[in-house]
Amino acid sequence: MQIVFLGLPGAGKGTQAISITEVFGIPHIATGDIFRAARKEQSELGTRVSEYLDKGLLVPDALTIEVVRDRLSKDDTKNGFLLDGFPRTEPQAVALEAMLQEINKPLTHVLYLEVPKEELLQRLTGRLVCSQCGASYHVRLNPPVNEGVCDRCNAELITRKDDTPEAVAVRLEENLEKTKALVAYYDQQGILRTVDGTQSIEQVKQAINRALTEAKA
Ligand code: ADP
Numbered sequence: 001m002q003i004v005f006l007g008l009p010g011a012g013k014g015t016q017a018i019s020i021t022e023v024f025g026i027p028h029i030a031t032g033d034i035f036r037a038a039r040k041e042q043s044e045l046g047t048r049v050s051e052y053l054d055k056g057l058l059v060p061d062a063l064t065i066e067v068v069r070d071r072l073s074k075d076d077t078k079n080g081f082l083l084d085g086f087p088r089t090e091p092q093a094v095a096l097e098a099m100l101q102e103i104n105k106p107l108t109h110v111l112y113l114e115v116p117k118e119e120l121l122q123r124l125t126g127r128l129v130c131s132q133c134g135a136s137y138h139v140r141l142n143p144p145v146n147e148g149v150c151d152r153c154n155a156e157l158i159t160r161k162d163d164t165p166e167a168v169a170v171r172l173e174e175n176l177e178k179t180k181a182l183v184a185y186y187d188q189q190g191i192l193r194t195v196d197g198t199q200s201i202e203q204v205k206q207a208i209n210r211a212l213t214e215a216k217a
Pocket residue numbers: 007008009010011012013014015016123124126127128136137138139141142197198199200201202204
C-alpha cells in the first residue's frame with residue numbers, strides 16, 4: 001500500500017498515521033518529522049531547514065523532494081508506506097509520481113482529511129507532542145492520561161515552536177491554496193478519497209480504515 005495523507009496542518013494526519021501504520025505494517029514517513037529530527041541532530045539538512053520551520057514557511061521543493069527520494073529508497077518501504085505532509089505542492093506531487101514510477105510502486109490511496117480552517121487554529125494552538133515518539137495530543141480535545149506525559153512511551157510532552165498563533169496563521173495561509181490544488185490534482189486522477197476530519201478521532205480512524213479496505217477490494 002502506497003498511501004498519501006493530504007490535509008492542512010492540524011487536520012489529524014499524524015494522529016491517524018500512528019494506528020494506520022501499525023495496522024498495515026508500513027512506515028509512517030512525515031517530512032515535518034524528518035526536518036525536525038535533522039534540526040535536533042544539528043545536521044546540515046537541519047541547519048538548512050530550521051528557519052523555514054520556525055516561520056511556518058514551506059521548505060523549497062527541490063530540497064524536500066531529495067529528502068523524500070532518499071527516504072523512499074530505504075528497505076522498509078518495500079511493502080509500502082504512508083506519506084504524511086508530502087506532497088504539499090504540485091511540483092512535489094509530480095516529482096513523487098515520477099519517483100514511484102521508477103520503483104514501480106504507484107500510489108494506491110490518497111486520503112484527504114478535510115477540516116475547516118477555523119477549527120485548525122484551536123487544534124494547533126492547543127497541541128502537545130511527544131518529545132520522543134512524536135505522538136500528538138491536545139490540552140483539551142485529546143489530553144494524555146497523565147498530564148505532560150506521553151501515553152505510548154512516557155516521555156515528556158512539549159509544544160512545537162511553530163504552534164504559536166503567529167506561525168499557525170502563516171502555515172495555514174501557506175498551505176490553503178496549495179492543498180486545494182493537490183486535492184483537485186488527485187481527484188482528477190480518480191484516486192482521491194475525502195474523509196470528514198471533524199469527527200471524533202475514533203470515527204475518523206474508522207472512516208480511514210473503510211476507505212483503505214474498500215478501495216483495496
Ligand atoms: P497534523 O499531523 O495533520 O498536523 P495532528 O495529528 O498533530 O495534525 O493533530 C492536530 C491537533 O488536533 C492535535 O492536538 C490532535 O490531538 C488534535 N486532533 C487530531 N484529530 C482530532 C479530532 N478528530 N478531533 C479533535 N482533535 C483532533
